Amino acid sequence: MTPTRARILDAAERLLRTIGLARATTKEIARAAGCSEAALYKHFRNKEDIFVRVLEERLPKLGPLLAELTEHPGERDMTENLTEIARRAAEFYASSVPIIAALYAEPTLLKRHNEGLREINAGPRRPLDGLAGYLRAERAAGRLRPDADCDSAAALLLGACCQRAFLLSTDESEPPLAEFAADLARTVLRGIG
Incomplete structure (x- = not known):
């Protein structure tokens, strides 16, 4: 059982x-x-704890990849790293957007939910901070421009992945995931590399 x-x-x-x-x-x-x-x-x-555990345990994982890459900057190709991050983030958002969308129609529930997430140190900022941390580690390793804005680059990459999930939920035609992730990674890296 x-x-x-x-x-x-x-x-x-x-x-x-x-x-x-x-x-x-x-x-x-x-x-x-x-x-x-x-x-x-x-x-x-x-x-809220159940919701976070569903997101962490049942949906595509981004956190462990970001932690691994942050611990070992400079060891793998940056374009491949950002492509894999974009692929996993796009899968995560495609899986989670249908689950969380209803929250935004209920301001009271959204407020309570956000308070619950803060209590257990969870929420949408975690992947953003994780990706920015990875990019800062790569910058410190000399693989990004010294003036690279890691926080903005992380927001752009994850924002594009989230936007793709919204477009897919409205039956918009989007490029295949592999193509989307590779193109996004190259574009972000051009801006900060």
Whole structure:
């Protein structure tokens, strides 16, 4: 039998994709997982904690790649690194945008959700800070211009990946992911390399 924590995350991911974060209550998640709400709280502090764990454990991962690259600047080709970052970020945003979109229609829920994310040191700033940190490490290794604005470059790359997710959600035609990621990486690197 699947452990309770895994069942809760499976149920939460299904509900987040089908009814959205705003309507997925802890009671609804527990019911879909086949457990009590008390069992849910043995594994997670609150709904925001569940949401963050779904994002971290069930969606494409960007954090570990950024941490690895930051620890070893100068060891791999920068264009390949930025291409892989862009690919993973685009996959992450394509998977997460449908889950979080409903939050923006509910200002009270959005405020509560953001407060919950701050309590557990999570949120959209983490990948942005991680990418900027990686770029600063490459700059310190002499692989980027000394005046490269790493924070702006990180925002441009991740912003483009997020924009692609929004366009895909409206059935806009977008280039294949591999092409998009490679083109984006080359463009950003031209600006800061």
